[in-house]
Amino acid sequence: MNELLIQTQDLHYQYGRQKILQGLHLHIPKGSIYGFLGPNGAGKTTTIRLLLGLLQPTRGSIHLFGKELELHRVGGLQRIGTLIETPSLYNHLTGQDNLEVMRRLLGVGKHRIDEVLEIVRLQQDAHRPVKHYSLGMCQRLGIALALLSDPELLILDEPTNGLDPSGIREMRELLISLNQEHGKTIFLSSHLLSEIEKTVTHLSILHQGTLRFEGTVQELHQLEKHGHLLEVEVSNVLSAKEILSVNGCAVELVDAQKVRVKVRNKEAVALVNQLLVQHGIQVTGLLYGQQSLEEMFLSITTQPEPVATETMVRTLLTLS
Numbered sequence: 001m002n003e004l005l006i007q008t009q010d011l012h013y014q015y016g017r018q019k020i021l022q023g024l025h026l027h028i029p030k031g032s033i034y035g036f037l038g039p040n041g042a043g044k045t046t047t048i049r050l051l052l053g054l055l056q057p058t059r060g061s062i063h064l065f066g067k068e069l070e071l072h073r074v075g076g077l078q079r080i081g082t083l084i085e086t087p088s089l090y091n092h093l094t095g096q097d098n099l100e101v102m103r104r105l106l107g108v109g110k111h112r113i114d115e116v117l118e119i120v121r122l123q124q125d126a127h128r129p130v131k132h133y134s135l136g137m138c139q140r141l142g143i144a145l146a147l148l149s150d151p152e153l154l155i156l157d158e159p160t161n162g163l164d165p166s167g168i169r170e171m172r173e174l175l176i177s178l179n180q181e182h183g184k185t186i187f188l189s190s191h192l193l194s195e196i197e198k199t200v201t202h203l204s205i206l207h208q209g210t211l212r213f214e215g216t217v218q219e220l221h222q223l224e225k226h227g228h229l230l231e232v233e234v235s236n237v238l239s240a241k242e243i244l245s246v247n248g249c250a251v252e253l254v255d256a257q258k259v260r261v262k263v264r265n266k267e268a269v270a271l272v273n274q275l276l277v278q279h280g281i282q283v284t285g286l287l288y289g290q291q292s293l294e295e296m297f298l299s300i301t302t303q304p305e306p307v308a309t310e311t312m313v314r315t316l317l318t319l320s
């Protein structure tokens with residue numbers, strides 16, 4: 001999986017004076033299901049618009065299928081199917097007729113309609129007006145429309161947004177089958193890790209226009225192993241928070257008795273304890289646990305502070 005279908009280098013974008021994206025280096029390998037994660041307003045849709053040539057980068061470059069987008073826009077975009085949020089559908093027409101309208105525009109063979117209906121499992125409902133479809137069915141029809149031209153790459157903006165748990169499961173199964181049985185590379189954005197965690201092979205995390213992580217799901221799990229949370233029960237939470245923060249630890253208040261500190265490993269637990277005791281804080285409890293992927297995503301996208309490492313705390317202890 002070394003060939004990259006999308007690659008961006010130092011991608012920047014600003015709306016007027018507002019900086020939206022700052023220096024994105026994205027690498028989407030052929031054959032992957034690539035999750036582009038970030039909270040609302042992080043810049044996901046803006047990135048997708050740039051990838052589709054709908055906006056011009058203020059700096060940096062985009063390569064699609066190994067060729068610079070600016071120079072090979074039409075050729076590149078012909079190989080991509082898109083679904084940007086909810087699809088534009090003719091509600092009074094049936095699913096089949098919506099596909100027929102698009103088929104004629106694209107000039108693809110009639111047989112393709114049955115093929116895509118089968119892929120998205122809408123054959124049974126193909127002759128019902130779209131106004132009677134559930135949101136999940138509309139999303140699947142949107143994907144069927146994107147598949148009509150048999151593209152190699154699908155770019156989907158928040159395809160699970162607003163779906164109920166069964167709609168999310170159906171979408172997950174569809175994406176996996178498109179990838180594994182039909183050979184499609186899929187780039188999808190989402191603001192919820194839990195909705196795409198089980199689907200993606202690769203992911204990146206965008207926060208306020210900068211990339212905080214890019215790698216495989218296994219690599220994120222590896223990181224998770226290094227991210228642990230330590231809850232410390234203390235005599236004075238405000239002083240404890242101040243001492244730990246001043247010493248470079250990422251710390252937050254849990255309640256009137258506890259603070260939560262990010263630590264890399266168990267060794268750092270003793271050092272955090274020692275640091276507090278040295279400053280006259282009584283430590284009455286220590287609870288050490290691993291961060292879930294969801295907690296990690298939240299901490300990556302809500303807290304810019306570093307994780308306390310053993311070396312960092314040790315250095316600070318020797319300095320204090």
Ligand SMILES: Nc1ncnc2c1ncn2[C@@H]1O[C@H](COP(=O)(O)OP(=O)(O)OP(=O)(O)O)[C@@H](O)[C@H]1O
Nearest residue numbers: 015018020038039040041042043044045046047191
């Ligand atoms: N046309 C525009 N003019 C000015 N600012 C814009 C425009 N479109 C988006 N923005 C701003 O750019 C930032 C990123 O928006 P974007 O839609 O890319 O984020 P997102 O990650 O897709 O979030 P969401 O999931 O809420 O759509 C936001 O602060 C948004 O207000």
